[in-house]
Amino acid sequence: MLHDLDKTLEELLKAELPPAFVGTNATTRVSISFATPDREFASQIANAPTIDLFLYDVRENLELRSNEWVVDRQPNGTATRKRPPVRVDCSYAITIWTAGNQSDPQTEHRLLGEVMKALLRHPIIPVAVLQGSMKEQEILPRSLTLRPTQLQSLGEFWQAMGGRPKPALNYTVTIAIPVYEEAETLPLVLA
Template identity: 55%
Template sequence: MLHDLDNTLETLLRQELPAEMVAATQISFAAPDAESIGSRPAINLFLYDVRENLELRSGFESFERRGDGTAVRVRPAVRVDCSYLITFWPKETDGRSVPKDEHRYLGMVMKALLRYRKLPAELLQGDLAGQEPPLHTVSLQSGYLNSMGEFWQAMGGKPKVAINYTVTISVPVHGEGEIVPLVMESRLSTAG
């Protein structure tokens, strides 16, 4: 499912960003450092955290009636927050990057993502297609990183401007559901 989310986000950015930017840049999901990005300018979406969204946890089962006097007990999917750290890696000139280019391109990425509070259904890839409820996004929140400085130090690089972006997906973990009989009549008796 995570690769389907990566593919969905890449499709969204390729659709929403200016054509000249899409043609001149690559979209990468590698660790955010210059060596893994390559020589072309790149938009990097680094999936740094995947965790269950406990606020959206549901213990309620649903029952779907069938025509044969039975129903299927369907347990709810687990809601999972997938958090990305998005950076832009401009092409270096004379061994240095140009911060204005980095900020301009990252600003275009930010604008494209902020257009959607839910990922458009027609862009959802693979197992994400047709998910209910819709895939909600959260942009520009603090995310789950405690310290950006510590993050960049752990990555062995210099700090960069970054966007936190979280998408909540549904992960069906209970299979097809359990067939159960329906109650078709009730009887009331009185003790006499």
């Protein structure tokens, strides 16, 4: 499921970024990565800038937890009941990397700004970009951009990654995961 979320976010960015970044010109086209942004990652950047979406935290969204059964009444005198899916927050640190060991802050900031605008346009992930199991979501994935990070300290994060601090967007997507058995059909009691 998480790999389908990655593919969905990649499709969203490809659909929303300006053509200069996703076109066919190899000098301006960006790459999209989901790798750990450590020192080794930085040295592997090719010629084009790279948008890195590092999934650093996955946790249940307790505010959206529901223990209520979902009941769907049928016209034939029966009802289907099932437990609601578990809502899970997936938090990404989004950074921009330029080729080689030399950082290009102008390009990185410009591209980070475009990524931010693209993500802010969609508080709910559009159906058109959903990939794999994300297409089966009963509740469309919602996103939160520019919220406080789940990390204890960004400084400690970058130190653990072995690199210098970089500007980063915190982006959290809430997905619904069906973890309970299939729905059961029961007769309605009519009085």
